[in-house]
Every structure is written in C-alpha cells, then in structure tokens.
Amino acid sequence: MRTAPYALVWLLSWFDKTIQMILPSIGKDTKLDNTRMREVLGVEPRKIEDTYIDMVYSMIENGMIKKTKDYKGPPPAKE
Numbered sequence: 001m002r003t004a005p006y007a008l009v010w011l012l013s014w015f016d017k018t019i020q021m022i023l024p025s026i027g028k029d030t031k032l033d034n035t036r037m038r039e040v041l042g043v044e045p046r047k048i049e050d051t052y053i054d055m056v057y058s059m060i061e062n063g064m065i066k067k068t069k070d071y072k073g074p075p076p077a078k079e
Contacts, residue, residue, distance in 0.1 A: 006026055013019040037043050057074040059065045 009019060009026060010023065013023055034045055037045070054074070056065070060067055060071065061074070
C-alpha cells in the first residue's frame with residue numbers, strides 16, 4: 001500500500017474541503033475491536049473480500065459502473 005505525503009494532502013485540502021477532515025488522522029493508528037459485537041450481539045463480521053464484491057455489485061446495479069453485455073447480476077443472497 002502506498003501513502004500520500006502529508007504535504008501533498010495538506011495542499012490538496014486547500015482545493016477540496018472534504019480532505020480537511022482527514023488531515024488530523026494522518027499518521028495516527030486507529031485500533032478497532034469487534035469483541036462486544038461478536039460476544040454480546042452474536043454477530044460475526046463479514047470477510048472483507050465479500051464486502052468488496054457486494055460493494056461493486058451495488059455500484060453496478062446503481063449505475064455508477066456501466067454494465068457489460070456479459071453481466072449476470074449479483075448471486076443470490078446467502079442465508
């Protein structure tokens with residue numbers, strides 16, 4: 001994974017105000033823990049690969065990505 005230099009992100013923030021929101025988090029580690037979700041609610045997180053695939057199907061279905069002639073749509077939902 002590549003990281004943009006802070007100076008470049010700072011400069012871009014002058015032109016794109018949404019980038020200003022991420023400036024304070026650059027260089028900081030964020031640690032998340034899903035133990036309570038799993039133990040208290042009994043919810044197992046999805047694999048990141050499945051999440052990416054579902055996101056792309058959603059983008060195609062909502063017109064953000066053009067459908068090709070071979071596109072068959074998302075697979076049936078798992079239960």
